[in-house]
Structure formats: structure tokens, C-alpha cells
Amino acid sequence: MDHRGVTKISTGTTIMAVEFDGGVVVGSDSRVSAGDSVANRIFNKLVPLHHRIYCALSGSAADAQAMADLIHYQLELLSLEIEKPPRVLAAATLARALSYKHPELSAHLLVAGWDPQNGGQVYATLGGMLNRQPFAIGGSGSTYICGYVDSAYKSGMGREECRQFTKNAIALAMVRDGSSGGVIYLVTITKDGVKEEVVLGDDIPKFYDE
Numbered sequence: 001m002d003h004r005g006v007t008k009i010s011t012g013t014t015i016m017a018v019e020f021d022g023g024v025v026v027g028s029d030s031r032v033s034a035g036d037s038v039a040n041r042i043f044n045k046l047v048p049l050h051h052r053i054y055c056a057l058s059g060s061a062a063d064a065q066a067m068a069d070l071i072h073y074q075l076e077l078l079s080l081e082i083e084k085p086p087r088v089l090a091a092a093t094l095a096r097a098l099s100y101k102h103p104e105l106s107a108h109l110l111v112a113g114w115d116p117q118n119g120g121q122v123y124a125t126l127g128g129m130l131n132r133q134p135f136a137i138g139g140s141g142s143t144y145i146c147g148y149v150d151s152a153y154k155s156g157m158g159r160e161e162c163r164q165f166t167k168n169a170i171a172l173a174m175v176r177d178g179s180s181g182g183v184i185y186l187v188t189i190t191k192d193g194v195k196e197e198v199v200l201g202d203d204i205p206k207f208y209d210e
Contacts, residue, residue, distance in 0.1 A: 014141030014173035015056035017112035017122040023190035024120040027166040030182030053113030058139035064107035088113040092123035100128030141173030141180035171205040
């Protein structure tokens with residue numbers, strides 16, 4: 001609850017992004033919580049910031065969406081000014097600046113995408129940090145899968161390997177974390193464009209204890 005006694009709507013969440021040679025895969029679960037209740041089972045937490053740049057939302061749903069909207073607006077202005085698409089680093093820098101200047105916002109964005117200068121890129125921006133990583137995880141569910149992702153990640157994985165890696169990690173978090181659940185949203189970004197998909201039902205990976 002906030003200072004007025006109002007229950008915050010939280011994305012709860014497991015978010016993830018992985019680089020591969022030629023692009024990135026971004027994924028999330030779809031559950032949104034309000035206290036102990038599920039407010040939305042199929043909320044898409046993967047938000048486009050610009051062509052071939054996405055962010056994954058966690059934290060307060062309202063704060064995260066407001067940050068994403070502002071970054072999208074600023075990137076549109078930047079692209080008009082420079083007369084070409086902005087770099088992924090520019091989007092991540094905007095996210096970092098917002099996070100640092102407004103610590104009252106309860107939100108964490110993973111920024112990922114592709115640009116001609118540096119290919120596929122993943123940036124973590126929590127608390128004013130700006131760190132490019134081969135893969136990144138976030139949200140309440142991430143604490144349950146740290147061991148799995150550290151052991152399963154292998155440098156040089158291809159597009160489909162990264163896609164399966166992301167699906168497996170988010171599915172594991174959904175089993176363990178009460179604030180994560182629903183379906184799995186995936187976005188694959190390359191120089192050729194963006195592919196969005198939803199993984200549900202029997203297509204969600206199953207594990208030994210289910």
C-alpha cells in the first residue's frame with residue numbers, strides 16, 4: 001500500500017532479455033497483482049520504445065508504463081532531430097536518467113533491441129545503473145531463477161537457443177513465484193524486424209514438480 005492506504009497495482013513479474021549474434025530475445029510473464037489479488041492475467045509487459053527497441057516492465061504498473069511512454073516520446077523527438085532511428089544505448093540512457101532522477105518511481109526497465117552500430121544489445125537500468133549484459137533478468141520472479149540462468153546460459157547461443165532459454169527461465173519463475181504467472185510473452189528483434197509471440201497452455205515448458 002502507498003501512504004494513502006491504497007493498494008498499488010504491481011506487475012509482480014519475471015522479465016528477461018538475452019543477446020544473440022544478430023539480435024535479442026525479450027520475454028516476460030503476464031500477471032499483474034494488487035495486493036494478494038490478481039488484477040490482470042494477460043498483461044503484456046513488453047513495450048515498444050521505438051523501431052527495434054523494446055523495454056520489459058517490472059515494479060509498479062503505473063510507474064513503469066509512465067516511464068516507457070516518456071522514453072518513447074523522447075526517442076521520437078530524437079529520431080526527428082537526427083533524421084535516423086535512435087540507438088539502443090540512447091533508449092537505455094533515457095531509462096537510466098529517469099530512474100536516477102525519480103527514485104520515488106517504483107519501476108525497473110530492461111531495455112533491449114538492435115541497431116546497425118552495435119547489433120543486439122541488452123541493458124539493465126535499475127537505480128540509475130547502466131550496464132550492458134549478455135543477458136539480464138528482473139522482477140520478483142528473478143530471485144528464483146538466478147542459479148538456473150547462470151548455469152544454463154552459454155556464450156554464442158543462437159536465436160532459437162536464446163528463445164528456448166528465455167521460455168524455460170520464465171516458466172520456472174512462474175512455478176515458484178506467486179506474483180508471476182499467466183502466459184509468456186516473447187519478442188525477437190533483429191535487423192529484419194520484430195517478431196512478437198505469446199506462449200500459452202501446453203507450449204509453456206513443464207518441469208518435474210508440476
